[in-house]
Amino acid sequence: MAIAEEIPRRDETGVSVVVRFCGDSGDGVQLAGNRFTFDAVRAGNDVATFPEFPAEIRAPAGSTAGVSAFQVQFGDHRVYTHGDEADVLVAMNPAALTTNLAHLKAGGILIADTGAFGRKALAQAGYRDNPLDDFDPHRARLVGVDMTAMVLEALGGFDMKRREALKSRNFFALGVVYWMFGRGEDEMLQWIGKKFARSDTVRQANTAAFKTGMAWAETTELMAFERPVADTVAAGERTITGNEALSLGLMAAAALADLELVVGCYPITPASDILHYLSNERDNGVVAIQAEDEIAAIGMALGASYGGAIGVTATSGPGMALKSETLGLAVSLELPLVVVDVQRAGPSTGMPTRAEQADANIALAGRSGEAPVPVVAARSPADCFHAAIAAARIAVEHMTPVVLLSDAALANSAEPWSTPELADIAPIRVPRARAPAGGAKWLPYARDARLVRSWAVPGTPGLQHRIGGLEKLDGTGEISYDGANHERMTDLRERKVAVIGERLDDAIEVYGELSGRLLMVSWGGTYGAVRQAVCDARQLGHAVSHLHLRWLNPMDDSIGDIARGFDRVLVAELNRGQVLERLRARFLVDARGLSMMAGRPFGRRELHNAIVKALNS
Amino acid sequence: MNNPGTELAATERTLSRKDYQTDNDVRWCPGCGDYAILAQFHKMLAAIGARKEEHVIVSGIGCSSRFPYYVDCYGLHGIHGRAPAIATGLKVANPDLTVWVVTGDGDGLSIGASHLLHALRRNVDIKVLLFNNRIYGLTKGQFSPTSPRGLPTRSSPAGNTDDPVRPLDFAVTAGASFVARAIDTDTTRLQDIFIAAASHRGSVFVEILQNCPIFLDGVFDALRDERGRVDLVDGEPMEFAGKVLGRNERGRLESFDTGHHRALIHDVTDRDTARQLAAIDDSSGLPFPFGILYREERAAQHEAVAGKGRLDIPGMQRRLSASSRVRRQTP
Numbered sequence: 001m002a003i004a005e006e007i008p009r010r011d012e013t014g015v016s017v018v019v020r021f022c023g024d025s026g027d028g029v030q031l032a033g034n035r036f037t038f039d040a041v042r043a044g045n046d047v048a049t050f051p052e053f054p055a056e057i058r059a060p061a062g063s064t065a066g067v068s069a070f071q072v073q074f075g076d077h078r079v080y081t082h083g084d085e086a087d088v089l090v091a092m093n094p095a096a097l098t099t100n101l102a103h104l105k106a107g108g109i110l111i112a113d114t115g116a117f118g119r120k121a122l123a124q125a126g127y128r129d130n131p132l133d134d135f136d137p138h139r140a141r142l143v144g145v146d147m148t149a150m151v152l153e154a155l156g157g158f159d160m161k162r163r164e165a166l167k168s169r170n171f172f173a174l175g176v177v178y179w180m181f182g183r184g185e186d187e188m189l190q191w192i193g194k195k196f197a198r199s200d201t202v203r204q205a206n207t208a209a210f211k212t213g214m215a216w217a218e219t220t221e222l223m224a225f226e227r228p229v230a231d232t233v234a235a236g237e238r239t240i241t242g243n244e245a246l247s248l249g250l251m252a253a254a255a256l257a258d259l260e261l262v263v264g265c266y267p268i269t270p271a272s273d274i275l276h277y278l279s280n281e282r283d284n285g286v287v288a289i290q291a292e293d294e295i296a297a298i299g300m301a302l303g304a305s306y307g308g309a310i311g312v313t314a315t316s317g318p319g320m321a322l323k324s325e326t327l328g329l330a331v332s333l334e335l336p337l338v339v340v341d342v343q344r345a346g347p348s349t350g351m352p353t354r355a356e357q358a359d360a361n362i363a364l365a366g367r368s369g370e371a372p373v374p375v376v377a378a379r380s381p382a383d384c385f386h387a388a389i390a391a392a393r394i395a396v397e398h399m400t401p402v403v404l405l406s407d408a409a410l411a412n413s414a415e416p417w418s419t420p421e422l423a424d425i426a427p428i429r430v431p432r433a434r435a436p437a438g439g440a441k442w443l444p445y446a447r448d449a450r451l452v453r454s455w456a457v458p459g460t461p462g463l464q465h466r467i468g469g470l471e472k473l474d475g476t477g478e479i480s481y482d483g484a485n486h487e488r489m490t491d492l493r494e495r496k497v498a499v500i501g502e503r504l505d506d507a508i509e510v511y512g513e514l515s516g517r518l519l520m521v522s523w524g525g526t527y528g529a530v531r532q533a534v535c536d537a538r539q540l541g542h543a544v545s546h547l548h549l550r551w552l553n554p555m556d557d558s559i560g561d562i563a564r565g566f567d568r569v570l571v572a573e574l575n576r577g578q579v580l581e582r583l584r585a586r587f588l589v590d591a592r593g594l595s596m597m598a599g600r601p602f603g604r605r606e607l608h609n610a611i612v613k614a615l616n617s
Numbered sequence: 618m619n620n621p622g623t624e625l626a627a628t629e630r631t632l633s634r635k636d637y638q639t640d641n642d643v644r645w646c647p648g649c650g651d652y653a654i655l656a657q658f659h660k661m662l663a664a665i666g667a668r669k670e671e672h673v674i675v676s677g678i679g680c681s682s683r684f685p686y687y688v689d690c691y692g693l694h695g696i697h698g699r700a701p702a703i704a705t706g707l708k709v710a711n712p713d714l715t716v717w718v719v720t721g722d723g724d725g726l727s728i729g730a731s732h733l734l735h736a737l738r739r740n741v742d743i744k745v746l747l748f749n750n751r752i753y754g755l756t757k758g759q760f761s762p763t764s765p766r767g768l769p770t771r772s773s774p775a776g777n778t779d780d781p782v783r784p785l786d787f788a789v790t791a792g793a794s795f796v797a798r799a800i801d802t803d804t805t806r807l808q809d810i811f812i813a814a815a816s817h818r819g820s821v822f823v824e825i826l827q828n829c830p831i832f833l834d835g836v837f838d839a840l841r842d843e844r845g846r847v848d849l850v851d852g853e854p855m856e857f858a859g860k861v862l863g864r865n866e867r868g869r870l871e872s873f874d875t876g877h878h879r880a881l882i883h884d885v886t887d888r889d890t891a892r893q894l895a896a897i898d899d900s901s902g903l904p905f906p907f908g909i910l911y912r913e914e915r916a917a918q919h920e921a922v923a924g925k926g927r928l929d930i931p932g933m934q935r936r937l938s939a940s941s942r943v944r945r946q947t948p
Contacts, residue, residue: 248937255933260924262710264702284936285927287709292735296702299695299732303675303706306693307714311706329696419937422930458691458707458714461670466639466685468676468694478641479686 015229016075018083019177021170022100023092025059025066028170032090033070034414035191036174038239039183041416045074046235048528049414050082050601055269055353062124064095071103076230080528080535082413084603088180088225089140090173092116092147094125109225110140111176113169115148145216147172154212155205168209175213180225185214236416242381243270243411246340246404247277249388250312251286252420256389257396257428260309263288264300266319269352270408271342274314294322298339302326305335308457310392314340316408318349320362329469330401331371331493334445334453337401338391344408345599354599355409357524358575363403364553364582370490372497374398375552377405377524381415387550390506393428398500399452405552407574409601410525431455435462444477451496501554508556512538512545515565518614521591523549523579526572526602533607542615552579560587568614570594572602631666634659641686650801650827651680651748655687657804661811662688667715674717675704677724680755681748681827684719698729701736704743705918712919715815716742722749722763726782730762737820738792742917744814744821745793749784750829751836758832765836765899784824785895789888789911794819796891796911800826800840806848806907813909819917840905849883849894849908856880857904862894870894870903885912 019036023029030051037047052069059066073083085105091097093116104110117130135142147169154172155165171192178188189207196203240248254261263286265275278288287304291297294315301311315323320341330337343359345351363375374394378387384406391404433456436442444465445453456463465477473480474488501507511534518537522530527548534546547562549555563569563583569591571580577593584591594610596602637659645651662672672690676682678697685692691714695703700718708716718736725733725747736743752770753759759772763784767776788796795817799807807825814821826837839845847857855862856875863879865871870893873879881890891911897903928936 248940251928251936252933255928255930258927258929260710260927262706264706281924282922283925284932285924287922287924289705289709289922291702292731295699296705296732296735299699299702300706300709303693303703303708304710305706306703307707307710309710311710325696326699333693419940422934422937427930457711458673459670459711461668464669464689464691466641466692466694468685468692469696470694 014075014077016073016077016079016083017088017181017225017229018071018073018086019088019090020069020071020086020100020103021090021173022067022069022096023170024061024095025054025068026061026167027068027092028167029068029092030070032170032174033072034239035188036177036183037072037074037414039178039187040072040074041236041239042187043183044235045076045229046079046416047072047074047239047414048079048082049239050409051412053353055351062093062095062121064099064125067096067099069096069100069103074229080532081601081604084605088177090177092169092173094122094127094131097131098125098127104140106139108140109143110135111143111145111173113147113173114144115146145176147213150212150216151209154208158201158205160201160205165205168205171206171209172213175210175215176217179214179217181229185211236418238417239414240382240385240417241273241412241414242378242384242406243273243342244277245382245417246378246384246388246406247274249385250278250310250338250392251281251284252385252422252425253389253392253428254285254310256422256425257310257392257430259396259430261286261312262301262304262309263312263314264291264297264304265289265314266291266294266297268294268316268319270344270411271314271316271319271340273411274340274342294319295326298323298326298337302330302333302335302337305330305337306333306458308455308459310336310338310396312338312340314342316342316344316352317346317359317362320359320366324362324367327373327401328367328369328371331367331373332469332472333467334399335401335455336392336395336399338388338395338404339401340388340404340406342406342408342411345597351599353408355407355525355601356574356597356599357405357407357526358578358597359405360523360552360573360575360578363405370494372494372553373401373403374497374500374554375403375405376550377552378410379524379527379548379550381410381413382417384410385420389425394500396428396430397452398450398496399431399455400497405524407525432457433460433463443475445472445475447492450499451492498554501551501556504551504554504556507549507551507554508559509548509550510545510562511548513543514545514562516543516545517567518542518544518611519547519563519566519569520544520611521547521549521569521571521583523552523573526574529602529604529607530572532604533611536604536608537611542611544611544615549579552582555582555586559583560589563587563589563591568592568617570610570614572607572610574601632663634663637662637667637669637689639687639689643687644683645680646831648830649680650750650829651684653801653804654746654748654807654825654827655684657807657811658688660808661815662690664808664812665815667815671713672715672717673707674719675700675707676719677721677729678755679721679724679753681719681721682724698724698727699732700724701729701732701741701743701745705736705739705741708742709919709922712742712923716744718743718745720745720747722747722751722761722784723753726784726787727762730787734787734791737788737822739918740792740794740819740915742819742919744817744823746823746825747784748825748827750827750833751781752829752833754829754832770832781898783896783898785910786892788822788824789891789895792820793822793911794913794915795821795909796895797822797909798824798826798905798907800837800907801828802841803907810909817912819915845904847904847906849906849910851883851885851909853883854880855883855906862903870897872903885909887911888913
C-alpha cells in the first residue's frame with residue numbers, strides 16, 4: 001500500500017512566489033485565488049494554497065468581519081506550504097487591507113483598489129485617514145489602481161447596475177496579476193466563456209474587466225515581477241482540495257472493493273463538502289443520505305456496513321463527540337466503517353472554519369470501555385485521496401471501524417493533482433463469510449490468522465446470526481457475561497488492531513538520516529510545513545531529519561528506536577501535545593512538543609525558529 | 618445454491634413457527650407480554666412463508682430489544698434509541714431485505730424519538746414494532762414517556778409530573794405510511810396486523826400494548842372491558858359495546874348509539890380521522906382504537922435515494938479521468 005508521491009521530487013528549494021488576494025466576502029476573492037492557482041498548475045508550477053473565510057455567511061459588507069482571503073505559493077520546485085508572507089498582496093477594500101497587511105512581507109508589492117477607499121469604507125475599517133496616502137515605500141511598493149472606476153468605465157456599455165458591474169473587479173485584479181506573472185490570456189478567456197455560459201452579460205463583463213486589467217498592467221511598465229518562476233515542475237493536471245480528494249478516494253475504495261458506498265452525513269463545517277461531493281455521485285452508484293443528526297448519520301453508515309456496503313460518515317469535532325457510542329458499537333460488532341473527522345478548532349463550536357489537530361485524543365480513545373480503533377491522518381489535500389483508500393482498505397479487510405483525520409486547512413486548501421491509476425492500487429479484499437462445508441455451523445466470531453472475523457451479509461442463506469453490543473463469547477458470538485471471556489475478547493480486539501501494524505508499509509515516513517541532532521515529528525496536515533522547515537535546516541547544514549506519522553494507531557514499533565538516534569525530538573502539532581504524550585508514554589523517549597493553537601497551520605519561519613532553538617538548547 | 622446442508626432442506630419445505638425459533642433461552646420475566654408477541658411473530662413468519670435470510674430484526678436497548686436473539690433470521694441488537702437509523706442504512710444498502718425494528722416506549726419515544734420521527738417521515742421501508750408497557754423495565758421501574766401522569770415510580774416517588782406521549786398520534790403526525798395498534802392479549806388481531814405489516818412497502822408503525830407484570834401490572838386492564846376499546850375494520854362502522862364512534866357537530870369524535878347518522882365508517886386512507894383516533898388518550902373518555910388506523914402507498918426512501926449501479930474499477934478510472942478533463946476546462 002505504498003503511497004505514490006503525487007509530485008516528482010525535485011530540488012527542495014528554488015524560486016517561489018506568494019500571492020495573497022483579500023477583499024469582502026462578496027468580492028470574489030476565493031474564485032480569483034482558485035483560478036490563479038489553477039493556471040499556475042497548468043503552467044507547470046507546484047502550488048499550495050490557504051483560503052481563509054469568515055464563518056458568517058454574509059457579514060456586513062465592507063466590515064473587517066466579512067473579509068475573505070486566499071493565499072497561494074507557487075514555485076518551480078516542490079512547494080510544501082502556502083508561505084509565511086505574501087510577496088504580492090491584492091487588497092480590494094480598506095477592511096481587507098487592515099486585516100491583511102501584516103501578511104505582506106516588508107518590501108513586497110501591495111496592489112489596492114484606490115477607488116474602494118472612500119470615506120465610508122475607510123471608517124468601516126477603522127481608518128481615520130486613507131492609508132494609501134503617504135504609504136511608506138519601505139513597507140511595500142504600493143501599486144494603486146482605481147479598479148472601481150476602470151471597471152465601471154469598461155462596463156459602461158453593458159446593461160448593468162453599478163453594483164452588478166463592480167462584481168467584476170476581481171477579474172480586473174486577476175488581469176493585473178496574470179500580466180505580472182506572464183500567465184496566458186487565452187485560457188482565462190476560454191474559462192470565463194464556459195464558467196459564465198449561462199449569462200451573456202456576466203460573461204462579457206468579466207471578459208472586459210479581465211482584459212482591462214491586463215491592458216492597464218501592460219501600459220504601466222513598472223509592473224513586471226522581478227523574479228520569474230520557471231514553469232518546470234509539471235506538478236499536475238489540475239488542482240484539488242482535500243475534501244474533494246477525500247470524496248473521490250472513498251469512491252475509488254468502493255470500486256477497489258467492489259462494494260457499494262453508503263454515506264450518512266449531517267451538515268457540519270468544514271466537512272459538509274464531502275456530503276456535497278458525494279450527493280452529486282448518485283449516477284455513479286453512491287448513496288448519500290443527509291441524516292437528522294450526527295448519531296443517525298453514523299447509525300446509517302453502520303447499518304449499511306452491516307448490510308454489505310462500505311458505510312462512511314464524515315464530520316468534525318462536535319460530531320465526533322456525538323458519534324462516540326455508535327463507534328463503540330462498531331468496535332463490538334467488528335464491522336467495517338469509515339469515520340472521517342475534518343478537524344476544526346475546539347472545544348465545542350470553537351472556530352468552525354479554522355484548522356486544528358486537537359481531535360487526536362477523541363479519535364484514539366474517545367469511547368467508553370476499551371475500544372481500539374485504527375486512526376489514519378491525511379497529510380496534504382491530494383493525499384486525502386490515498387488516505388481515504390487506506391482507511392477503507394483497513395476497515396474492510398480487517399472488519400473494523402477506522403477514523404480518518406483531516407482538518408479544516410487540508411479540506412479547503414488546494415494542491416496539484418494528476419489522475420491516479422487505479423490499476424496501480426491493490427484491490428481491497430472482502431472477507432466474506434461462507435457456509436462451512438458439511439453442514440457445520442458458521443460462527444460469527446471465528447477469526448482468521450489476522451484475527452479478522454468474516455462478514456456474513458444479511459440475505460445470505462444459511463448464515464443467519466444475531467450480533468449486538470453485548471459482550472460476545474469468543475468464537476460463537478453468543479451473549480456472554482463471563483469475566484474471563486471478556487478479558488479474552490478485550491485482548492483480541494486490542495491485538496486485532498495491533499496486528500494491522502505488521503502490514504502497514506506506510507505507517508511512518510522518514511526523511512533524512514536515521515540519526516542526528518534533531519528529529520522533527522509531524523502527523524496529518526503539519527507534514528508540509530515541517531518538511532519545508534526540515535529542508536531549510538538541512539540546506540543550512542544542520543543534522544535534522546523528519547519523521548511523519550501516517551497512522552496514529554497502530555503506532556509503528558520502530559518509532560522509539562528512530563527517536564533514540566537523535567539528541568532531541570520535537571513533535572509539532574496543532575494541539576497541546578496529544579500525540580506527543582502518546583509517543584512519550586509508548587516509547588519512553590524524551591520528546592518535546594511544539595504546540596500552536598492559532599487556528600491555522602504552522603508557518604515556515606515559526607518552525608525554522610523552533611528548530612534553531614532546539615538545536616541551540 | 619452453494620449452501621448444501623440443513624438450511625437448503627429447511628427452505629425447501631414449508632417452515633412451521635418452531636423453525637423460526639432460536640436455541641437461545643428466552644429471558645423475559647414470567648408473565649411478560651413479550652412472550653405472546655414473540656409467538657405471534659414466529660407464527661407470522663411461518664404464515665407468510667418467510668425465507669429466514671431475507672428478514673432482519675434491528676433493535677435498540679430495553680426488554681423488548683432482546684427480541685432479535687429469539688428469532689432465527691438475521692438480527693442486530695444495537696444501542697439505545699438508534700435502531701431506526703441503523704435500519705435505514707441497512708435497507709438502503711440492501712433493499713431486498715425485509716427489515717423489522719423492535720423497540721419500546723423508552724427506546725423509541727424517549728432517547729430515540731428523533732430517529733423514529735425521521736424514519737417514519739422519510740417512509741423508510743422498515744417495520745417498527747413498538748412494545749409499549751408504559752414503564753422502564755430493564756432499568757427497573759422508572760417512569761417512561763408513555764407513563765400515566767401521576768404514576769408513582771422509583772424515579773417519581775411523588776407521582777409522574779409529565780404528560781404522556783401518544784405513540785399513534787406521534788406516528789401519524791410524523792408521516793408513517795402504516796399505523797396500527799394491537800395488544801399482547803389479542804393474538805388474533807396481532808397476527809393480522811403482523812401479516813399486513815410484512816407486506817407493506819414503506820414505514821410501518823405498530824404500537825403493541827404490552828403488560829409488564831413486574832413494574833406496572835394491569836395498566837391495560839381497562840382495555841379488557843369492551844367499552845374501553847374499539848376494533849377498527851376498514852369499511853365497517855367503528856362499533857364497540859353497543860355504541861359507535863362518530864363525529865359531533867363540532868367535528869370532534871364522540872360515542873353515539875349504534876346506527877346513529879353521525880357514525881363513522883373506518884377508512885384506512887383517511888388521514889384526518891386517523892389523526893383524531895390516534896389522539897385518543899387516558900383523558901379522552903373514548904375507547905382506545907385497535908387495528909390499522911392508517912395506511913397509504915407512497916414511494917419508500919430506498920427507492921428515492923438508490924444509486925444507479927455502482928462503478929467497477931474501469932468505471933471509476935473513467936470517473937477520475939473525466940473529473941480531471943472537466944476541471945482542465947471549467948473548474
